[in-house]
Amino acid sequence: MIMQEQDAAFQESLVRDQERARKKKEEEDAIKKIQEEEDRIKKLKEDKIAAREDLREILKLSLQEETKEDTIALLFRLPNGSRVSRKFAPSSSIKEIYEFALTCDESPNFFDLVSNFPKRVLPCEGESYMKSCIEMGIQTSTTLFVQERDSDDEESSSESEAEL
Numbered sequence: 121m122i123m124q125e126q127d128a129a130f131q132e133s134l135v136r137d138q139e140r141a142r143k144k145k146e147e148e149d150a151i152k153k154i155q156e157e158e159d160r161i162k163k164l165k166e167d168k169i170a171a172r173e174d175l176r177e178i179l180k181l182s183l184q185e186e187t188k189e190d191t192i193a194l195l196f197r198l199p200n201g202s203r204v205s206r207k208f209a210p211s212s213s214i215k216e217i218y219e220f221a222l223t224c225d226e227s228p229n230f231f232d233l234v235s236n237f238p239k240r241v242l243p244c245e246g247e248s249y250m251k252s253c254i255e256m257g258i259q260t261s262t263t264l265f266v267q268e269r270d271s272d273d274e275e276s277s278s279e280s281e282a283e284l
Contacts, residue, residue, distance in 0.1 A: 172222075172229040180223045192253055193261040196233075198226045199268050210254045214242050217253070221266055228268040236263055 191207035194217065198204065204224050208217065221227055233242040235258070242256065242264070243249050253259070 169229055176222050176227075176229075179219050183220065183223055192258060194258075195261070195263045196221055196224060196227075197263060197265045198224060199228060199231075199266060200226050202226050208253060210259070211252045213250050213252055214244075214256055215249055217242070217264070218244055218249075221264070224266070227266055230269040231266050232269055234265045234267050236265065 188207075190210065192210055192212075193205060193207050196204045196206070206220055208220075218233060221231065221233060232244065234240070235242065238257075248256065
């Protein structure tokens with residue numbers, strides 16, 4: 121009788137120990153999976169930034185000279201307060217303006233161009249991205265604010281940045 125009670129207690133203890141070990145392994149596996157996902161996301165962001173830096177260097181090398189006649193002067197206000205000006209032909213596309221802004225040394229890797237008057241964000245995707253300054257209503261000297269985009273926004277517009 122005592123032997124049976126001891127065996128029953130041992131079996132209960134063994135089951136509890138096995139259950140604890142199983143739960144501990146599940147927790148360790150979950151932590152490992154979360155860590156792997158965080159590492160993967162971090163690597164993707166680093167790769168995206170590296171690709172953007174490579175693109176910046178390529179664009180700097182292929183940057184066309186400033187237009188001399190019949191121009192629209194654009195002043196770019198960067199997030200750090202510095203300013204860069206450049207003259208563009210009225211037929212220049214919004215894409216060319218984004219590419220120039222990306223070549224500025226103090227420009228963030230991911231940004232939007234915002235005009236002050238009228239207040240609007242210049243499109244960085246879709247058909248409007250390829251429209252000219254005139255088609256987009258930029259006909260005179262204009263100030264464009266380079267506003268850094270949040271990291272969440274980077275994901276939503278990664279397709280358009282791949283087109284740059």
